[in-house]
Amino acid sequence: QSVLTQPPSVSGAPGQRVTISCTGSSSNFGAGYDVHWYQHLPGTAPKLLIYRNKNRPSGVPDRFSGSKSGTSASLAIAGLQAEDEADYYCQSYDSSLSGSVFGGGTKLTVL
Amino acid sequence: QVQLVESGGGVVQPGGSLRLSCTTSGFTFNIYAMHWVRQAPGKGLEWVALIWYLGTDEYYADSVKGRFTISRDNSNNRLYLQMNDLRAEDTAVYFCARASDSTGTTDFDYWGQGTLVTVSS
Numbered sequence: 001q002s003v004l005t006q007p008p009s010v011s012g013a014p015g016q017r018v019t020i021s022c023t024g025s026s027s028n029f030g031a032g033y034d035v036h037w038y039q040h041l042p043g044t045a046p047k048l049l050i051y052r053n054k055n056r057p058s059g060v061p062d063r064f065s066g067s068k069s070g071t072s073a074s075l076a077i078a079g080l081q082a083e084d085e086a087d088y089y090c091q092s093y094d095s096s097l098s099g100s101v102f103g104g105g106t107k108l109t110v111l
Numbered sequence: 112q113v114q115l116v117e118s119g120g121g122v123v124q125p126g127g128s129l130r131l132s133c134t135t136s137g138f139t140f141n142i143y144a145m146h147w148v149r150q151a152p153g154k155g156l157e158w159v160a161l162i163w164y165l166g167t168d169e170y171y172a173d174s175v176k177g178r179f180t181i182s183r184d185n186s187n188n189r190l191y192l193q194m195n196d197l198r199a200e201d202t203a204v205y206f207c208a209r210a211s212d213s214t215g216t217t218d219f220d221y222w223g224q225g226t227l228v229t230v231s232s
Contacts, residue, residue, distance in 0.1 A: 002155070036218035038156075045206065045222040046148075046156065052217065089156050093216040099170045100146065100215070105155035 003028065004090050004103035011109040012080045020106045022073045022090035028101060033093040035073035037066055040087045040105075049088070050075060077108070085110045113137040113221045115207050120226030127197050127230070133190035133207030133223060140188040141165065144215035147181060147192045149203035150225075159205070160192065164213040175201075197230045204228075 005023040012018040022035060029035060037050040048057050050066035053073065063078045077084055090103040119131040133145070147159040160181040161170045169181050180193040190207050204227050208219035 034217065038219075040156070045224050046208075046219075047222075048218055048220050051211065051220070057220070087155075091156075091158075091218065097173075099161055099172060100158040100219075102148075102156045102158060 002104040003094055003101040004092060006090060006103035006106045009107045011111055013111045014080050016080050017076060017078045018080060020075045020088050022103050024071045024092060027096040028092040028094040029068060029071045031095050035068050036091045037075045038089045040089060080110050082110050084108060115221055115223035117205060117207050117223045117226035120228045122229045122231060123197055124232050125198060125230055128195045129228060131192040131205055131226060135188045141185040142213060144210035144213055145183060145190045146208045146210060146215060146219060148206045148208055151203040161215040199230050202228060202230045
């Protein structure tokens with residue numbers, strides 16, 4: 001059972017928009033810690049997609065956007081492309097654990 | 112450019128030990144906290160351990176506390192994970208990752224490719 005809760009899977013057709021939710025608690029999001037999102041393809045290094053709730057690292061398309069409110073956060077992917085098919089993870093810091101925590105991961109399937 | 116390269120993975124028997132290394136380059140190592148993260152087969156990412164930029168503070172996931180030790184050599188830009196009393200459930204790909212700050216409370220901005228640890232008799 002992950003500290004951060006994500007749906008196991010989401011799917012969408014090319015060109016559509018999908019969102020992935022991430023639910024935390026009072027010891028992480030509610031304590032003011034930011035949410036960060038990663039894209040992970042099997043056999044590769046995870047890639048930072050969104051940092052500090054809504055910021056994109058250089059090179060990440062603006063089709064990817066993030067938001068956080070209270071103890072919930074979400075990642076939105078607009079204009080879905082086949083190359084977006086991957087696993088997506090949210091991550092934060094948890095004060096009660098004195099360490100980082102990940103969501104269980106969401107597998108995005110592009111239909 | 113920033114590079115992180117893990118090494119030291121392999122097959123070890125239950126109860127055995129292994130030491131992972133992460134060789135870094137392309138950035139000022141001693142101003143960033145560093146993490147180890149793992150992914151067991153068919154599972155998601157799991158944070159394992161954190162060490163502050165000067166190595167003064169270390170934090171561990173409950174699943175490895177008392178068995179694993181994270182350390183760093185700021186003179187040689189290397190990160191380590193000493194793993195003792197290994198169990199089957201420690202079987203995973205282990206990634207080293209750079210924190211974007213000095214105390215590891217934010218994101219992981221660079222990752223290595225990972226090294227596979229298999230605990231099996």
